[in-house]
Amino acid sequence: MKDALEARTADERGKVVRTLLRTPLLTPKDEIFTLARRHGDVIAQWFARETGWIVFHSAGAVRLRKHGILSEDGSRGAQEGAAPFGRRRYVLVCLALAVLERADKQVTLGRLAERIVHYATDPVLTAAGIEFTLRDRSQRGDLSAVAKLLFALGVLDRVAGDEDAYVAGSGDVLYDVNRHVLAELLANRRGPSTVDEVDWAMRLATLAAEYAPDTDDDRNRIIRHSLSRRLLDDPVLYFADLTEAEREYLASQRVHLLRRITEFSGLVAEVRAEGIALLDPSGEATDYGMPEEGTEGHATLLVAEHLAGLDRARPGVPVAITVLEAHIAARAPEFASYWSKAAREPGAERELVAKALHRLASLRLLRVDGTEVTGLPALARYAFAAPKLPGERS
Incomplete structure (x- = not known):
C-alpha cells in the first residue's frame, strides 16, 4: 500500500513538472491546477535545487519563473493560430498590462483600447516608429489578438461579448481582471525599469543576467543550473554549443545530473555522441510534436x-x-x-x-x-x- 501511494505521488509530481515546463503559468481553470497546488512546495524545492528557477503558488495561480533564458530562435514567442506576434503586438501587450495594472476589477475592450491609444503617444514609442490609433481594422485586429492572448493566460476572464465583433466594429467585450495572474506574468529577477542600457540586446542580456560566482561551489552550481535548464527547456542539448567549463562538468557529472532530473520529472534521457535530449513519452511537456497528423x-x-x-x-x-x-x-x-x-x-x-x-x-x-x-x-x-x-x- 505504501509503495503504491509513493508511486502515485511520484507520478503526480512528474506530471506537474512536465506540465509547468510546457505551460509555466497555471490558473484554477487548468485541470492540473489542484495537483500543482497540492505538490507545490516539493516541486518548488526541486526546481530551485536543480535549476535555480522559482515556483510561486497561491490560490489564484501557479507560476514557474524561467529566468536566465535568452532564445533568438523565434520558437518561444506568442502567436495567434499559426501567425507569430510581430513588434507592434508585443508593444500592445506591454501597454495593455500597464493599463490593466491600474484598471478596475472589470474592463471593456473598448476602454482598454482608449487607454492604450493614450499610452501609445509616449514620445519614446513614437520615436521608435510605434503608432496605435485604432483608425483601421488591422490595428483593432492586433488588439483583439492581444486580448485573446491575455485571456488564454488567465489575466482576463471573458464575461460577455466577442473580440471578433469588436474588430468588425459591431460590439464590445467585458472582462474580469485576474490580479493574481497579472502579478505573476513578469518572470525576471530584475525590474525592467532598473536597466539603463540603451542597446536592445544589452537590455535583454542584463535582464537575464545571473549573479557572478565567488567560489568554486558557486561556479559549479551555476553550471549545473544552466545545463539542467537547457536539458529541460530545449529540445536538444548539443555538446558543441557548450562552453569548455560546461563540457568538463558534464563529462564528470552527466550520469548523476541526468538521474536527478529524470527520476523526478519522468522524462527519458537519450544520450548520443553529439548531445543529449530528454524525451517526453507522455507528451505533457511537448509543445511541438514530431511527427504530427x-x-x-x-x-x-x-x-x-x-x-x-x-x-x-x-x-x-x-x-x-x-x-x-x-x-x-x-x-x-x-x-x-x-x-x-x-x-x-x-x-x-x-x-x-x-x-x-x-x-x-x-x-x-x-x-x-x-x-x-x-x-x-x-x-x-x-x-x-x-x-x-x-x-x-x-
Missing part, C-alpha cells in the same frame, strides 16, 4: 526525411530552401487524396515548407540561414532507409 505534419516529415538524406550524403553542406520546395511539389501528387485542398494548389509548397522549417528549427533539428538550411545532428533520426517487405532479401 494532418497535411502540415506529413509535409514536415517529408522535409525532414529529404533533408536528412541530403545531409547524410553531404554532411554539413547547406541546402537551398527552393530544393526542399521542389521536393514537396514533386511529392504532392502522390498524396493528393490525403492532403487538404489548399495544399494541392500551385505554389502551396512554399507555405508548407516554411511551416515545416519553423517547426524543425524550433525542435533544433536544423538551422535556417536566409535562403539556406543546414541539418543539425538530431535530424539524422529521420533519414529513413527504403522499406522492405517481409521475406524480402537484403
Whole structure:
C-alpha cells in the first residue's frame, strides 16, 4: 500500500513538472491546477535545487519563473493560430498590462483600447516608429489578438461579448481582471525599469543576467543550473554549443545530473555522441510534436526525411530552401487524396515548407540561414532507409 501511494505521488509530481515546463503559468481553470497546488512546495524545492528557477503558488495561480533564458530562435514567442506576434503586438501587450495594472476589477475592450491609444503617444514609442490609433481594422485586429492572448493566460476572464465583433466594429467585450495572474506574468529577477542600457540586446542580456560566482561551489552550481535548464527547456542539448567549463562538468557529472532530473520529472534521457535530449513519452511537456497528423505534419516529415538524406550524403553542406520546395511539389501528387485542398494548389509548397522549417528549427533539428538550411545532428533520426517487405532479401 505504501509503495503504491509513493508511486502515485511520484507520478503526480512528474506530471506537474512536465506540465509547468510546457505551460509555466497555471490558473484554477487548468485541470492540473489542484495537483500543482497540492505538490507545490516539493516541486518548488526541486526546481530551485536543480535549476535555480522559482515556483510561486497561491490560490489564484501557479507560476514557474524561467529566468536566465535568452532564445533568438523565434520558437518561444506568442502567436495567434499559426501567425507569430510581430513588434507592434508585443508593444500592445506591454501597454495593455500597464493599463490593466491600474484598471478596475472589470474592463471593456473598448476602454482598454482608449487607454492604450493614450499610452501609445509616449514620445519614446513614437520615436521608435510605434503608432496605435485604432483608425483601421488591422490595428483593432492586433488588439483583439492581444486580448485573446491575455485571456488564454488567465489575466482576463471573458464575461460577455466577442473580440471578433469588436474588430468588425459591431460590439464590445467585458472582462474580469485576474490580479493574481497579472502579478505573476513578469518572470525576471530584475525590474525592467532598473536597466539603463540603451542597446536592445544589452537590455535583454542584463535582464537575464545571473549573479557572478565567488567560489568554486558557486561556479559549479551555476553550471549545473544552466545545463539542467537547457536539458529541460530545449529540445536538444548539443555538446558543441557548450562552453569548455560546461563540457568538463558534464563529462564528470552527466550520469548523476541526468538521474536527478529524470527520476523526478519522468522524462527519458537519450544520450548520443553529439548531445543529449530528454524525451517526453507522455507528451505533457511537448509543445511541438514530431511527427504530427494532418497535411502540415506529413509535409514536415517529408522535409525532414529529404533533408536528412541530403545531409547524410553531404554532411554539413547547406541546402537551398527552393530544393526542399521542389521536393514537396514533386511529392504532392502522390498524396493528393490525403492532403487538404489548399495544399494541392500551385505554389502551396512554399507555405508548407516554411511551416515545416519553423517547426524543425524550433525542435533544433536544423538551422535556417536566409535562403539556406543546414541539418543539425538530431535530424539524422529521420533519414529513413527504403522499406522492405517481409521475406524480402537484403
